[in-house]
């Protein structure tokens with residue numbers, strides 16, 4: 059192995075003390091020199107193991123090589139061949155589980171900062187070029203309705219117009235972007251970036267119709283009368299609750315509500331923006347995933363003195379990305395492991411005052427391979443809090459399934475679709491992203507969308523199902 | 524899109540708007556609502572579709588000015604547009620030939636009651652309507668309701684119009700008079716719906732209430748609208764807004780409606796009237 063710096067080129071970021079008081083992005087990004095230095099760490103492996111770790115198969119060594127050569131324009135072009143949303147993926151992909159995990163450097167040192175470089179090149183493009191619109195093929199005259207404007211919907215629509223089909227996105231909310239705008243906070247993914255990507259798609263000719271709730275404004279069957287195919291990318295937006303006593307007290311939120319108020323509705327700018335949110339002083343977040351980390355860190359930024367994460371397993375089992383857990387810890391989020399809420403207590407007005415938890419211990423592994431938490435009898439204890447965010451998971455909203463005869467779902471409420479083609483049980487209807495997999499990741503939704511776009515194209519050409 | 528083509532003052536603080544919104548007009552059924560946002564910095568609020576006209580492609584909204592957003596709406600004029608309108612949301616009301624139905628509307632609740640009353644009448648029911656408000660100034664839609672009813676009773680708390688007292692007083696009298704009642708539908712302040720439920724409970728009269736919990740998305744995504752019905756948590760925006768009034772935990776609903784009182788006061792005070800109409804125009 060040639061001489062190579064053992065560690066990733068550090069990326070400047072806001073200090074924990076400063077950032078926990080604002081909603082600005084935490085990592086500040088590489089300068090050109092930093093990016094070049096990081097790009098030079100890449101060994102340009104012939105067999106490209108990293109590429110296999112990327113669900114959308116970006117030619118990683120190729121785009122990195124161009125950065126090392128300071129040919130940034132060429133680099134972004136290579137990137138965009140496979141990934142239309144690099145500014146998003148560079149920030150939120152769990153790289154440590156994907157491309158960077160299989161980077162050869164990771165055997166001995168820190169892997170190449172592939173995500174950081176991806177972010178750099180995308181931001182460089184935004185700062186230096188007006189994203190060029192590629193020449194589109196002759197219009198085929200075929201029309202596709204894309205339901206939902208999260209990563210899955212955006213990618214399907216983008217791919218389809220580039221194949222010459224027309225694509226119309228129908229979005230229930232007033233803003234396109236899905237979880238990227240309503241869920242993931244500004245300090246991890248500035249909304250500006252999502253809007254930029256959506257604007258680019260509009261330039262490509264994608265039509266975006268907001269405030270359109272499929273299943274209510276029109277059903278899937280009604281869309282099929284007007285469109286040649288329908289893609290369902292409506293995500294997993296139904297929040298789970300635990301149904302323990304007191305959970306409907308005031309001050310108890312689902313993560314979806316808490317984050318939607320803060321991100322989509324900009325409640326953190328209240329009263330400049332009209333939507334209110336409880337600015338709790340002692341906030342408990344229940345759960346251990348990325349969503350819980352986002353909620354607990356949002357609570358600090360809204361002015362909490364204490365932000366506590368309550369998780370029923372131990373730190374090792376936490377599904378959140380390590381980086382996010384570390385950032386949360388640096389900012390002062392406290393973790394209460396091996397405990398689970400059994401009740402919430404409220405004052406005379408109905409506002410939550412305490413969370414009552416029971417202690418847990420880890421038993422035998424369950425279906426997910428993680429050790430199953432078991433309650434320790436009579437170990438209940440109360441913690442005073444004034445706000446709770448329940449972040450224990452989501453499943454697909456049943457609205458579409460309920461209003462679409464012939465669409466098969468699983469017992470988890472997800473839509474059945476062929477993982478290779480996105481075809482559902484209903485002719486002309488495709489699905490991909492969280493609606494099929496249950497809550498997963500941005501890049502997996504994008505990967506599924508890409509496969510669906512290919513098979514939609516085939517279906518439009520052949521008409522065979 | 525979403526252009527206001529008619530605006531009428533119905534009573535003190537209550538205004539009616541007819542809005543161009545064809546996609547929603549084609550599908551709206553009695554009991555459904557929309558979620559609107561007036562401007563870029565605005566809140567999403569639910570409003571019942573009080574009427575709709577498929578041919579004209581319009582929906583009717585009736586708004587009582589109670590806080591920042593509804594007051595801001597009051598400044599919108601004919602020709603202005605509402606930035607966002609999503610719908611029709613919620614499960615439509617159950618409309619059948621039940622026999623005799625008593626339709627009870629309190630205050631602004633008369634607005635959402637009207638389309639259901641119309642549908643009940645069209646389904647062949649004998650319709651008895653009881654509409655009430657604090658005072659005569661706050662009562663509206665008397666003529667429209669009368670036209671859809673076999674009998675109509677008006678009540679005001681202060682006696683400035685119709686019978687003095689609460690709608691529940693009129694309902695009790697009706698029940699005592701021996702009138703056979705197959706169903707009661709009540710829409711109004713939570714406390715009124717609770718009182719109606721308590722009035723009909725001993726008589727075992729099936730009673731439906733339309734719950735006005737605080738909402739954000741209105742599509743089942745956030746859980747802000749949680750209510751307890753029969754001991755179970757339901758989302759009012761998708762499972763309702765209509766529920767069996769005898770099973771609803773009204774005390775919880777009343778509590779949760781007060782969740783943002785301090786913030787609502789701040790928002791109202793912060794409200795700058797100049798920005799509102801401008802925003803509407805810009806997005807026309």
Ligand SMILES: Cc1cc2nc3c(=O)[nH]c(=O)nc-3n(C[C@H](O)[C@H](O)[C@H](O)COP(=O)(O)OP(=O)(O)OC[C@H]3O[C@@H](n4cnc5c(N)ncnc54)[C@H](O)[C@@H]3O)c2cc1C
Nearest residue numbers: 206208209210230236237241272292293491492498499500
């Ligand atoms: C708080 C949070 C943090 C996360 N952090 C990360 C992370 O760091 N990294 C990562 O990779 N993943 C993360 N995820 C997961 C990731 O965001 C999702 O896996 C991804 O967004 C799924 O994309 P999608 O397109 O399938 O659905 P979504 O992004 O959920 O988009 C679905 C869209 O469809 C719309 N819709 C729903 N129903 C209808 C209807 N009936 N009619 C019209 N429109 C409808 C919704 O409003 C929404 O806009 C996070 C998720 C959350 C909630």
Ligand SMILES: Cc1cc2nc3c(=O)[nH]c(=O)nc-3n(C[C@H](O)[C@H](O)[C@H](O)COP(=O)(O)OP(=O)(O)OC[C@H]3O[C@@H](n4cnc5c(N)ncnc54)[C@H](O)[C@@H]3O)c2cc1C
Nearest residue numbers: 568569570571586587590591592593735736737738780787
């Ligand atoms: C299904 C449904 C249908 C409705 N239909 C009508 C209607 O046809 N006409 C009408 O005038 N009103 C209707 N409402 C009530 C209306 O939504 C509220 O009056 C409005 O949101 C108040 O907003 P504001 O900013 O003006 O006042 P605020 O000062 O914010 O609030 C005043 C009161 O309204 C309630 N409220 C506040 N925010 C919300 C919210 N986001 N969602 C629901 N309630 C809230 C609270 O109890 C609050 O105390 C309906 C409510 C629901 C749930």
Ligand code: SF4
Nearest residue numbers: 112147151156157173
């Ligand atoms: S898209 Fe995600 S997995 Fe693929 S190279 Fe980029 S950061 Fe890695």
Ligand code: SF4
Nearest residue numbers: 100101103108161162
């Ligand atoms: S595996 Fe790592 S070092 Fe090798 S080409 Fe990929 S990024 Fe570069």
Ligand code: FES
Nearest residue numbers: 741743745746760
């Ligand atoms: S308003 Fe969000 S789930 Fe009902």
